[in-house]
Amino acid sequence: MLSERERLQYLAAIGIEVWSQRNMPVFDEGEIPDGQTLVPSDRDAPADWQALRAKVQSCRNCELHETRSQTVFGAGNRNADWMIVGEAPGADEDRQGEPFVGAAGKMLDEILAAAGLDRNSVYIANILKCHPPGNRNPHQTEADSCREYLNQQIAMVQPKVILAVGAVAAHQLLQSDQPVGKLRGQTHTSQPAGVNVIVTYHPAYLLRSPVHKRDVWQDVCLARSVIGGLQD
Numbered sequence: 001m002l003s004e005r006e007r008l009q010y011l012a013a014i015g016i017e018v019w020s021q022r023n024m025p026v027f028d029e030g031e032i033p034d035g036q037t038l039v040p041s042d043r044d045a046p047a048d049w050q051a052l053r054a055k056v057q058s059c060r061n062c063e064l065h066e067t068r069s070q071t072v073f074g075a076g077n078r079n080a081d082w083m084i085v086g087e088a089p090g091a092d093e094d095r096q097g098e099p100f101v102g103a104a105g106k107m108l109d110e111i112l113a114a115a116g117l118d119r120n121s122v123y124i125a126n127i128l129k130c131h132p133p134g135n136r137n138p139h140q141t142e143a144d145s146c147r148e149y150l151n152q153q154i155a156m157v158q159p160k161v162i163l164a165v166g167a168v169a170a171h172q173l174l175q176s177d178q179p180v181g182k183l184r185g186q187t188h189t190s191q192p193a194g195v196n197v198i199v200t201y202h203p204a205y206l207l208r209s210p211v212h213k214r215d216v217w218q219d220v221c222l223a224r225s226v227i228g229g230l231q232d
């Protein structure tokens with residue numbers, strides 16, 4: 001988590017004008033509002049969340065159950081306005097059971113922090129709940145058999161916006177095969193949940209191509225304006 005000073009330095013480093021976020025709920029461990037949770041604990045979750053988590057944990061819908069160490073359900077604030085949807089757990093996530101805990105996760109933390117958000121103010125999930133061996137791209141059959149879980153998570157969180165990070169998330173949520181560069185910069189609607197979707201580059205891509213940080217910042221600002229518009 002970046003300090004405010006680091007956040008401003010980050011934005012300055014990528015040449016971006018600074019704004020500050022208002023009206024974001026901020027809470028520390030020990031003073032969590034009812035019905036919300038700190039990452040990674042979901043143990044006090046309502047029954048529907050617990051049932052879904054149990055279903056995912058015992059899932060054998062595709063062959064990935066044979067090679068996973070554990071399922072990676074999702075984490076964060078179950079009442080969040082923002083939902084971040086990634087591709088699939090990597091090796092680090094497979095070991096730890098939490099989404100975006102590896103190098104890409106640190107980049108995601110930076111993106112969130114720059115927007116005045118953190119893992120306690122968003123809900124994070126992936127298209128796949130199991131790690132594909134060798135980090136290969138998910139097969140369509142795997143995405144299809146996992147989709148009911150993400151749909152249920154979206155239905156229960158009811159986010160105001162989904163930030164789809166990377167091509168796999170964008171393609172699965174939008175039933176599109178357009179490149180991320182073409183899908184960015186507009187508000188889409190997820191299929192079939194009907195939630196606003198903003199597409200941006202995957203944090204792992206930013207590690208290789210930091211020049212696109214500015215684009216991601218613009219996408220985050222767009223998502224923020226979508227949420228702002230809904231609150232008017």
Ligand code: URA
Nearest residue numbers: 086087088089099100
């Ligand atoms: N990349 C993803 O898309 N999701 C993760 O959880 C980790 C890396």
